Amino acid sequence: MLYDVLIAPFLDMADSPVFFAEVVIVGLLTGVMYSLVALGFVLIFKASGVFNFAQGVMVLFAALTLVGLMEHGVPTWLALILTVVIMVVLAYGIEWFMLRRLVNQEGIILFMATIGLSFVLQGLGETMWGSNVKALDIGIPDASFEVSGILLNEFDLFAAASGAVLVAVLAVFFHYTRIGRALRAVADDHQAALSVGIPLKTIWVIVWAVAGMVGLVAGIMWGAKSGVQFSLSLIALKALPVLILGGFTSVPGAIVGGLIIGVGEKVAEIYWGPLFGGAIENWFAYVLALVFLLFRPQGLFGERIIERV
Amino acid sequence: MKLKTLILAGIAGATGLSAVAASPALAQGDQFFPMLVYRTGPYAPSGIPVANGFRDYYTLINNRDGGINGVKISFEECETEYNTKLGVECYEKLKNNGSTGASLFNPYSTGITYQLIPKAAVDEVPILSMGYGRTAAADGRVFEWVFNFPTTYWSQASAFINYVAQQEGGFEKLKGMKIAHVHHNSAYGKEANPTLEALAKKFGYKLTLLAVDHPGQEQKATWLQIRRLKPDWVFMSGWGVMNQVAIKEAASINFKMDNFVGNWWSGSDADVIPAGKGAVGYKSATFHGPGAAWQVHKDIVKHVYGGDESKAKANNVGEVLYNRAVVNAMFGVEAIRTAQGKFGNKAMTGKQVRWGLENLNITEARLKDLGMEGFTRAVKVSCIDHETGGPIVIQQWDGAKWSIVSDWIPTLRDVVRPMVETAAANYAAENKITPRTCN
Known part of the structure; x- marks a missing residue:
């Protein structure tokens, strides 16, 4: 038994290094896909200090809206623009109906509100566009090809590139823009942010709209693989260990966490x-995320929480 | 404030009204069919055509024939979301509805079926888990109230091996061959494993079992293993999104689609359409024909949709899972007709329906009368055999439609039936059931 656990898998890796390299590359590419989902959680947590239970459903809602519009004959480019507009309108709606009434409430109250939001969005999406599975094809190539015996897929590479660009843009946005700094101030303390003149409501609308757009990108990538259907909302479960590992407040943490989880789970599953x-x-x-928690409770890139009593 | 109250009242009113409209009236003397459906939730793409198939067939019998020998059918849907707990709640809610209680339950979930099996005998309501549920229920001596004809997961797995042997040139060619079973990591997904293992010992092929966790949105690791293993054939017991992703992944590793065969829950229209051209050539098992060219579909379009073909298409008429529900509903209706032959033309109780199921004999001539000639196969149920071990047929997706590409493939009864009887005897011993005698 000890041999099977401690020796045999490593011998297997050494025996077929090309296959092992393929496992690692596939794990990295899958990890980027997880990061795409985790990013939406991070954005909202940074701005409001709340874990958005509805993020998975936002991914579904965005993808459903896009494919629903395309099914009604709207050209892909226009459907993409209209979906972005709808996600911005949705962000306004969430701020208007939900968030502004919960300013300075406990985090758990906001969390409960997002649970309610997930039911509303799910019902709304299914009412508008139906529950049937919908094929999503916006023209991303998906042919496979071999490089030195390693099989790669164009779609996976495209998704990884999209994720990398998104992360870079968001990282710059948060660290080097006024709005980004305002977002971080709001996350620290709603009341204090208000007292120094930060427009809390505007910040919330911006961050929920950006989270909606990130959800749209995630929805396109995942929806193109599996079709757009209710189970798309369950990919949020894949983002949780990424968040635990990378930290709830770090955009780079989401991507690094995704890569570690992606490679870790693929290597574990196969060997x-x-x-x-x-x-x-x-x-x-x-399990991998929990092991990291033992050493860094705030996650790899999360902010260290110090509370005075 | 008044406006807000009005809006809320309006929403509440509309919701209430729609709930009433969704429930057909239960008239005195009607034959009541409970319907456990999942029109919402992660498995809704599969649940919707199934629910529509049942609803349309019951409506057809009322509109075309005036009911079953003059006894009108009533039915009521209860939403389970494919959730076992909700399914049991629906069972409890519906079992006493109608003038004689529920006729029979079609749980459409192996998880729900497992929970209802002990209840059925107590409540005297039969369960028809057609092609799913507990395979051991095929032994009617132990499972008096449960039926799983026309065939089961174990029989299906054996027929798949039979099909592979046919394609490869005989059973002796199976020796040394590599076959992988990609399965949902659940009681349902694992059902075929014992049969495939037993047949691997018998015929000498190398079997690899690859489990995929719910929901199956991400399967890269599984298909990397397939790529490394290079199996000659892959059999899949998937469900919901797992199927669509698996087909897409198989295409992306360039696996030969001709040798990729899903079970009958892995071969619906919703499974292949999202995979696009990558799904071309994918095969699946089934026990009924695809498409809407059968006489029963023409009758449904005429009597249920008033001749409106586009409306019928929008309601899934002719899709694989719709057709399966039509066959399933037909079995239930014919069981009641059989029971009426003994107990008289009135609404049957669950106990009488059970008798009808156990004495069901649908011949090819009867199928012709029902507009189903060639659509499915004749079935003869008995006290000892609640399964009948019916054959399967293989269908293949060409990018636009499913087509039958094999003859009816017999199951390997000599292997499967003893396994069924052993499993049933174990169940009887565990649950202190004394098997009845069948003459």
């Missing part, structure tokens, strides 16, 4: 999975 009957990658991702 250790058969020992446990397979299908270990879902829970292994959480």
Whole structure:
């Protein structure tokens, strides 16, 4: 048994280094896809200090809206623009109906409100566009090709590139713009931010709109793989270990966390999975995140929380 | 404030009204069919055509024939979201509805079926888990109230191996061959494993089992293993989004689609359409025909949709899972007709329906009368055999539609039936059930 756990998997890796390299590359590419989902959580947590339970449903809602418009004959480029507009309007709606009434409330109250929001969005999306699975094709190539014996897929590479660009843009936005600094101030303390003249409501609208757009990108990438359907909202579960590992407040943390989780779960599934009957990658991702928590409770890039009593 | 109150009252009123409208009236003397449906939730793309198929067939019987020998059908949907807990709640809510209580339950979920099996005998309401649920229920001596004809997961797995043997040139060619089973990591997904393992010992192929966790949105690791293993054939027991992703992943590693066969829950229109051209060539097992060219569909379009074909299409008429529900609803209706032959032309109780199910004999001639000639196969149920071990047929997706590409493939009864009887005997021992005698 010890041999199977401690020796055999490593011998296997050494025996087929090309395959091992492919596993790692696929893990990295998958990790970027997880990061795309995790980013939406990070944005909202940074601005409001709340874990947005509805982020997964926002991914679904954005993708449903896009594909729904396309099914009604709207050209892809116009459907993309209209979906962005709808996500901005949605952000206004969320601020108007929900957030402004909960200023300076406990985080748990805001969290509960996002649970309610997830039900509303899910129902709204299904009412507007139906529950049937919808094929999403916006023309991203998805042919596979081999490089030195490693099979790569154009779609996965495109998704990874999109994720990398998105992360770079958001990182710059948060660190080097006035709005970015205002977002961080709001996250620290609503009342204090208000007292120094930061327009709290505007900041919330901006951040929810950006989270909606990130959700749209995630929805396109995941929806193109599986079709757009309710289960798209469940990919939020894949983002949780990424957040735990990378930290809830760090954009670079979301991407690094995603990469570690992506590679970790693929390597674990392929080399250790058969020992446990397979299908270990879902829970292994959480175990990996928990191990990191033991050493860095705030996550790899999260802000260290110091509360005085 | 008044405006807000008015809006809220309006929404509440509309919701209430729609709830009433969704429930058909339960008239005195009607034959009541409870419908456990999942029109919402992660499996809604599969649940919607199934629910529509049942609803349309019951409506067809009322509109075209005036009911079952003059007894009108009533039915009521209860939303389960494919959630076992909600399914059991729906069962409790509906089991006593109608003039004689529920006729029978079609749970459409292996998880819900497992929970209802012990309840069915107590409440005297039969369960028809057509092609799903507990395979051991095929032994009617132990599972008096449960039926799973025309065939089961175990029989299906054996027929798949039979199909592979046919394609490869005989059972002796299976020796040394590599076959992978990609399955949902659930009781349902694992159902075929014992049969595939038993047949691997018998025929000498190398079996690899690859589990995929719910919901199956991400399967890269599974398909990397397939790429490394290079199996000759892949069999899949998937469900919901797992199917669409698996087909897409198989295409992306350039796996030969001709050798990728899904079980009958992995071969619906919703499974292949999202995968686009990558799904061309993908196969799946089934036990009924695809499409809407059958006489029963023409009757449905005429009597249920008033001849409006576009409306019928929008309601999934002719889709794989719709057709499956039509076959399933037909079995239930014919069981009641059989029971009426013994107990008289009136609404049947659950106990009488159970008798009808156990004595069901749908011949090819009867299928012709029902507009289903060639659509599915004849079935003869008995006290000892609640499954009948019916054959399967293989359908293939060409990018636009499913087409049948094989003859009816017999199941390997000599292997499967003893396994069924052993499993049923174990269940009886665990649950202190004394098997009845079948003469």
